[in-house]
Amino acid sequence: MNQIPEPRLTYDGTAADLIQTARALFALHGYEGTSVRAITQRAGTNLGAITYHFGSKRALYEAVVSSALEPTRERFARAVAAAGDEPLDKAEALVRTFFDFLQENPDLPPLMAQQLTSPEPIPAAALRTISGNIGMLASLIAEGQASGSIRSGDSRLMALSIAAQPIWLTLARRALREGIEIDQDDPGTRARLVQSVVDFVRAGLAAYPENRE
Amino acid sequence: MNQIPEPRLTYDGTAADLIQTARALFALHGYEGTSVRAITQRAGTNLGAITYHFGSKRALYEAVVSSALEPTRERFARAVAAAGDEPLDKAEALVRTFFDFLQENPDLPPLMAQQLTSPEPIPAAALRTISGNIGMLASLIAEGQASGSIRSGDSRLMALSIAAQPIWLTLARRALREGIEIDQDDPGTRARLVQSVVDFVRAGLAAYPENRE
DNA sequence: GGTGGTATCATACGAACGTATGAAGGGAGT
DNA sequence: ACTCCCTTCATACGTTCGTATGATACCACC
Numbered sequence: 001m002n003q004i005p006e007p008r009l010t011y012d013g014t015a016a017d018l019i020q021t022a023r024a025l026f027a028l029h030g031y032e033g034t035s036v037r038a039i040t041q042r043a044g045t046n047l048g049a050i051t052y053h054f055g056s057k058r059a060l061y062e063a064v065v066s067s068a069l070e071p072t073r074e075r076f077a078r079a080v081a082a083a084g085d086e087p088l089d090k091a092e093a094l095v096r097t098f099f100d101f102l103q104e105n106p107d108l109p110p111l112m113a114q115q116l117t118s119p120e121p122i123p124a125a126a127l128r129t130i131s132g133n134i135g136m137l138a139s140l141i142a143e144g145q146a147s148g149s150i151r152s153g154d155s156r157l158m159a160l161s162i163a164a165q166p167i168w169l170t171l172a173r174r175a176l177r178e179g180i181e182i183d184q185d186d187p188g189t190r191a192r193l194v195q196s197v198v199d200f201v202r203a204g205l206a207a208y209p210e211n212r213e
Numbered sequence: 214m215n216q217i218p219e220p221r222l223t224y225d226g227t228a229a230d231l232i233q234t235a236r237a238l239f240a241l242h243g244y245e246g247t248s249v250r251a252i253t254q255r256a257g258t259n260l261g262a263i264t265y266h267f268g269s270k271r272a273l274y275e276a277v278v279s280s281a282l283e284p285t286r287e288r289f290a291r292a293v294a295a296a297g298d299e300p301l302d303k304a305e306a307l308v309r310t311f312f313d314f315l316q317e318n319p320d321l322p323p324l325m326a327q328q329l330t331s332p333e334p335i336p337a338a339a340l341r342t343i344s345g346n347i348g349m350l351a352s353l354i355a356e357g358q359a360s361g362s363i364r365s366g367d368s369r370l371m372a373l374s375i376a377a378q379p380i381w382l383t384l385a386r387r388a389l390r391e392g393i394e395i396d397q398d399d400p401g402t403r404a405r406l407v408q409s410v411v412d413f414v415r416a417g418l419a420a421y422p423e424n425r426e
Numbered sequence: 427g428g429t430g431g432t433a434t435c436a437t438a439c440g441a442a443c444g445t446a447t448g449a450a451g452g453g454a455g456t
Numbered sequence: 457a458c459t460c461c462c463t464t465c466a467t468a469c470g471t472t473c474g475t476a477t478g479a480t481a482c483c484a485c486c
Contacts, residue, residue: 032245110329157410201417204413432482
């Protein structure tokens with residue numbers, strides 16, 4: 001029934017090399033700022049490889065975005081499962097895991113930001129991953145509201161307030177270092193920043209204050 | 214003393230037209246995705262106008278970024294001054310004003326995001342504006358900590374948690390509409406989102422819970 | 427009423443872009 | 457051993473890019 005072919009999410013061989021190289025370059029220089037020649041050269045392949053494996057530069061880009069976002073699903077699910085039963089603890093685990101994931105995948109915030117900025121449609125697979133993750137966080141909040149540990153309020157909107165922090169603070173990494181001397185490359189500084197966000201989120205969610213002074 | 218010439222922040226005539234047009238196009242299509250021809254045509258000027266008035270496309274871009282950020286300073290200062298004496302109220306005013314400003318200047322989040330992603334240096338004027346704003350918010354928080362209405366914690370890091378929310382939620386506007394049916398173009402929806410962030414911020418800052426249920 | 431400086435104009439140049447094309451490899455299956 | 461088919465390769469095409477150049481227009485001022 002006129003099914004639009006969904007791009008794969010895993011690749012091997014030359015296609016995988018192209019995805020990996022393209023992801024780094026797109027994150028650094030944007031879609032238009034990254035040439036097919038730069039990608040294929042860095043990946044050690046022929047100029048025609050992108051056309052052959054993906055059909056076009058645009059198709060490669062969409063594969064990059066979709067495949068970059070996908071691993072968050074399982075990662076977040078595991079983090080929540082590993083945390084205790086208390087929703088506030090699950091939320092904290094989610095925040096920490098998100099920070100960790102972004103630390104391991106520094107390409108992700110630039111990629112997301114560029115995609116959100118551009119008028120190009122967001123790949124359906126990416127949209128599904130995002131809404132799935134927000135949904136997970138929101139239902140976790142709703143659970144805490146039901147059990148009384150989290151204050152009332154629209155759980156999806158609260159989830160957005162939470163998700164915005166790790167991603168924006170990671171995206172602004174360079175500006176924070178250059179502008180206000182907060183250097184996330186320093187492990188101690190980074191730990192304090194993560195802890196601060198965790199504290200802010202717990203305080204922002206909690207129905208009753210935890211251990212304030 | 215080898216002074217690097219600081220670009221002006223106000224322009225008139227053709228230069229102003231170019232700034233305004235370029236700002237909209239850069240925000241929409243990025244730096245590399247926006248051609249000198251597209252800018253000059255849309256601005257109703259000659260192809261050579263950018264070279265003449267700014268020297269190069271890059272110099273125009275920096276002028277755009279710096280001048281776009283600058284008005285926040287005065288706007289935020291006025292908002293804080295107009296709010297009462299209670300730091301939590303000032304923080305709320307700041308959040309609301311930030312949302313309003315971004316609503317009126319939808320180019321700003323894409324511009325900032327692109328600048329943060331790119332390896333190009335952040336224009337010094339822009340960096341100064343950002344750190345000034347964060348500083349204002351941080352000292353407001355410190356004030357509340359001194360008076361006892363705001364919980365303890367690193368005031369600068371708390372300021373970052375706050376600032377991240379309006380900007381990221383505005384940046385993600387399209388994704389929120391397409392992915393999880395939150396449409397900020399609808400005034401009611403938008404008001405609920407802003408209120409939710411305000412609630413989250415107040416809860417995240419307050420030393421004692423305000424009026425939770 | 428020329429004259430000098432600022433601004434705008436049409437046009438040209440070389441470089442880099444994304445993609446198309448057809449030939450050359452290179453194993454697996456018969 | 458030969459035939460496919462998947463992949464890689466070198467190269468070419470037409471377009472668009474940012475900038476440079478020199479001519480023209482405008483206008484205040486002596």
